[in-house]
Amino acid sequence: DGTPNSELWIHARIYAARLSARLRTPVTITLADTAQMVFDEYVSGLVLPSQLVVLAAGTLGGPFMLDLDLGLAFACIDRLLGGAGRIPAERREPTAIETELIGRLVTDVIPAIGEGWAHLEPVEAHVTETALRPALLRVAAPSHVVAVLTYEVRFAGQTAPLTLCYPHAALEPLLPRLSATAWYAQTTGDTSDRASDQHRTDEHSARQDVLQW
Secondary structure, three states: OOOOOHHHHHHHHHHHHHHHHHHOOOOEEEEEEEEEEEHHHHHHOOOOOOEEEEEEOOOOOOOEEEEEOHHHHHHHHHHHOOOOOOOOOOOOOOOHHHHHHHHHHHHHHHHHHHHHHOOOOOOOOEEEEEEOOOOOOOOOOOOOEEEEEEEEEEEOOEEEEEEEEEEHHHHHHHHHHHHHOHHHHHHOOOHHHHHOOHHHHHHHHHHHHHHOO
């Protein structure tokens, strides 16, 4: 799909398809929220421990981070091992075997992120660091501005969050093209169309945030 907001949602659709195939059950992933804040504010809002994955790509200006909720990860592992795939009530750190299985879930999301940006610029992301807490991760300075995309993952009658955190430095090489092409065009488009679609309204807000940098 070549719609202007592809980079905000297409990788969610692709990851949902990959996750559905791996778990052998229907999975839907939708963009639930977009926000602009400083990195320290984002970190302070994390529910820990969580599977934090730092990624980098040559076409971006710096690293960005994926937060894969551990409740979601454990539910996926339970499903992979033949269970019902329920999110556990208690939060804990994963075992070595569980960590290896979580790595497979991360492997699925990386190419989906790349597909989300493919119409604008090839983004071949790779993992540089992983952790359960952000203290030693090198993503951004505490005061640096970041864009946070929060997705809602639904499967087996339950929901869990997944977030992508893009520091300004990471997106900076793409900002001229974002503002000069589809994103900018969409911000000056027909407002009545946006009003009829709540998701498009959220995505429009995110585009405005990026264009203000």
